[in-house]
Amino acid sequence: xxFGRSVGIVFAAALLWGGTGSVQAAVSEVLPPGYRPAxxxxxxxxxxxxDRQEAGVKASPTLVTDExxxxxVRKIICxxxxxxxxxxxxxxxxxxxxxxxxxxxxxxxxWTGLLLRCQNEAELAFVLGHEITHYLKxxxxxxxxxxxxxxxxxxxxxxxTGLGGLLQLVGSGMLASYSRDQEREADAGGFDLIVGKGxxxxxxxxxxxxxxxxxxxxxxxxxxxxxxxSHPEMKERLxxxxxRADDVExxxxxxxxxxxxxxxxxxxxxxAWLEEEFNRGDYAQSVAMITQLLKAEPQSGELHYYLxxxxxxxxxxxxxxxxxxxxxxxxxxxxxxxxxxxxxxLVALKAGQKNFxxxxxxxxxxxxxxxxxxxxxxxxxxxxxxxx
Amino acid sequence: xxxxxxLLPVVCGVxxxxxxxxxxxxxxxxxxxxxxxQIEWTHAIGPRESIPGLGLDRLLFLTARDTTSVWTIDxxxxxxxxxxxxxxxxxxxxxxxxxxxxxxxxxNATMLPDDVMEMIAGTLxxxxxxxxxxxxxxxxxxxxxxxxxxxxxxxxxxxxxMKGMAxxxxxxxxxxxxLFFAASEHYFGQYSSTVEKIFSSVQVPDLPAAxxxx
Numbered sequence: 001x002x003f004g005r006s007v008g009i010v011f012a013a014a015l016l017w018g019g020t021g022s023v024q025a026a027v028s029e030v031l032p033p034g035y036r037p038a039x040x041x042x043x044x045x046x047x048x049x050x051d052r053q054e055a056g057v058k059a060s061p062t063l064v065t066d067e068x069x070x071x072x073v074r075k076i077i078c079x080x081x082x083x084x085x086x087x088x089x090x091x092x093x094x095x096x097x098x099x100x101x102x103x104x105x106x107x108x109x110x111w112t113g114l115l116l117r118c119q120n121e122a123e124l125a126f127v128l129g130h131e132i133t134h135y136l137k138x139x140x141x142x143x144x145x146x147x148x149x150x151x152x153x154x155x156x157x158x159x160x161t162g163l164g165g166l167l168q169l170v171g172s173g174m175l176a177s178y179s180r181d182q183e184r185e186a187d188a189g190g191f192d193l194i195v196g197k198g199x200x201x202x203x204x205x206x207x208x209x210x211x212x213x214x215x216x217x218x219x220x221x222x223x224x225x226x227x228x229x230s231h232p233e234m235k236e237r238l239x240x241x242x243x244r245a246d247d248v249e250x251x252x253x254x255x256x257x258x259x260x261x262x263x264x265x266x267x268x269x270x271x272a273w274l275e276e277e278f279n280r281g282d283y284a285q286s287v288a289m290i291t292q293l294l295k296a297e298p299q300s301g302e303l304h305y306y307l308x309x310x311x312x313x314x315x316x317x318x319x320x321x322x323x324x325x326x327x328x329x330x331x332x333x334x335x336x337x338x339x340x341x342x343x344x345x346l347v348a349l350k351a352g353q354k355n356f357x358x359x360x361x362x363x364x365x366x367x368x369x370x371x372x373x374x375x376x377x378x379x380x381x382x383x384x385x386x387x388x
Numbered sequence: 389x390x391x392x393x394x395l396l397p398v399v400c401g402v403x404x405x406x407x408x409x410x411x412x413x414x415x416x417x418x419x420x421x422x423x424x425x426q427i428e429w430t431h432a433i434g435p436r437e438s439i440p441g442l443g444l445d446r447l448l449f450l451t452a453r454d455t456t457s458v459w460t461i462d463x464x465x466x467x468x469x470x471x472x473x474x475x476x477x478x479x480x481x482x483x484x485x486x487x488x489x490x491x492x493x494x495x496n497a498t499m500l501p502d503d504v505m506e507m508i509a510g511t512l513x514x515x516x517x518x519x520x521x522x523x524x525x526x527x528x529x530x531x532x533x534x535x536x537x538x539x540x541x542x543x544x545x546x547x548x549x550m551k552g553m554a555x556x557x558x559x560x561x562x563x564x565x566x567l568f569f570a571a572s573e574h575y576f577g578q579y580s581s582t583v584e585k586i587f588s589s590v591q592v593p594d595l596p597a598a599x600x601x602x
Contacts, residue, residue, distance in 0.1 A: 056547070059547070060547050061519070061543050061547055061549050062518055062519055062543055062547065094518070094519050095518055096513075275521075276519070276520070278506065278509075278510065279509050279510055279512070279513030279517070279520045280510070280513055280514070281491070281492065281493050281510030281511070281513055281514050282491075313503075313506055313510075315496070315503075346500060346502060349500065350498060350500060372523055372524050372525075373524070373525045373526070375526045375527055376501060376502070376525045376526055376527060376536065379501070379527045379534075380500070
């Protein structure tokens with residue numbers, strides 16, 4: 001799956017098992033529930049490799065251990081997967097990339113950057129349904145076989161376990177991205193799964209449109225994923241999903257969006273995820289993404305504050321005014337952190353508006369007397385000609 | 389951790405060919421700055437040096453800049469003391485292999501201390517650092533000028549938890565950064581007090597006297 005900027009991950013193994021097992025001639029059929037391949041098959045070898053990676057993922061310090069969040073995501077995936085639920089294990093990984101993946105052995109990894117970008121449960125369900133389809137249709141195995149038997153690629157013997165190992169696999173040259181047909185098949189599968197569970201049929205297309213818009217916010221940046229170079233395909237996928245949603249809307253349908261339960265689930269984590277988002281260093285995309293989130297939550301002081309942060313950090317023409325407007329909107333809304341005053345002070349100080357900067361820094365310190373950056377703000381105050 | 393172990397012989401081989409930085413004497417690190425190393429460090433990368441073709445670690449960058457130094461005691465990836473001196477407007481702090489220059493945040497002489505901290509964090513994030521957290525930005529002395537310190541923590545792509553501390557100053561529209569990070573287990577605690585002394589030992593040349601008005 002390639003939903004975001006980061007490289008989508010597809011598992012592939014190589015000739016470690018080559019010659020020791022038979023190549024399955026037909027693997028396109030849907031996996032039966034509880035399926036596990038025999039170890040002396042090529043598929044069994046692939047599963048063994050991924051099992052080893054999964055053991056590392058379980059021990060990764062980047063794993064999000066919050067039980068409530070894990071339970072929420074697990075419930076969505078289990079509801080979608082039905083009788084395959086017991087075969088799927090979901091791991092939420094603390095990483096700002098917008099990504100999700102399903103490994104051939106049933107390991108499903110969800111990046112926090114994806115959770116940050118989804119606006120409701122239906123959007124996340126579509127992405128998870130898409131990944132479940134990759135798993136059920138054995139797309140990874142098909143790519144593995146294609147890579148090994150047509151390219152004869154060898155797997156490095158020093159592959160680490162865990163997420164680092166996964167990235168090694170990606171970088172080993174054995175990476176095979178899902179084909180366009182597989183992505184279409186996964187889209188269709190994800191769509192069918194969410195409609196079957198009564199979710200709003202349009203949310204998948206909404207999520208993909210937002211993703212494309214965010215990608216387009218940095219047109220001059222290096223294209224880091226094949227996803228970016230295949231926008232015509234993305235447009236086609238969007239068209240297909242929208243057409244199918246139109247068709248479904250003519251029928252009786254539950255149309256669950258699930259915005260409130262979704263916000264309740266991710267709410268305790270969102271501020272931390274937004275802070276991490278900035279460490280990607282692509283502020284134009286951050287501006288686009290947070291602006292999208294604000295359309296659904298216009299009264300969120302938290303989102304207005306982080307939009308101000310994104311503008312301040314981007315610092316392009318007009319961003320001082322944009323940042324100030326966003327910080328002011330945050331203060332006027334609910335749930336804004338006191339740091340909105342600090343942000344206003346920083347922008348004003350750079351703009352030479354010393355009196356205004358001084359006032360805002362003083363408000364920040366009065367609201368946050370134990371601020372960890374108090375001495376730095378006092379330095380700014382002195383620079384602006386004031387005192388705490 | 390396994391990958392680190394596999395890399396160690398290679399790294400040690402590289403380090404064996406590098407020179408050592410002796411303690412108890414001022415050592416020049418670029419842009420007019422000297423520090424007292426306190427103890428003996430292996431000088432992994434020095435001014436006007438590069439390590440073409442190595443690129444084994446996220447910070448073994450290939451750079452043409454002549455004011456970048458990397459010191460280590462136990463090996464790159466375990467503990468690293470990095471000096472980026474004389475960074476000018478438009479330049480990134482460093483660039484990792486595979487990351488295009490335009491994808492890295494560039495320095496701007498109008499940056500406030502918060503901006504510089506965010507630039508450093510964003511650069512490390514581009515280099516693959518995960519769960520990166522910065523904290524405790526505070527003014528300190530940088531030789532005879534005002535500089536800033538902050539703490540940081542992150543996880544490497546291999547799952548190694550790291551802690552670090554950064555010292556920087558902006559002088560004459562240029563940025564000087566000293567960055568230390570080490571594995572949080574054992575290595576950071578082992579060397580953090582030494583690095584504190586190094587930070588305190590920074591010496592910078594006096595600013596040239598202003599010319600009297602005609």
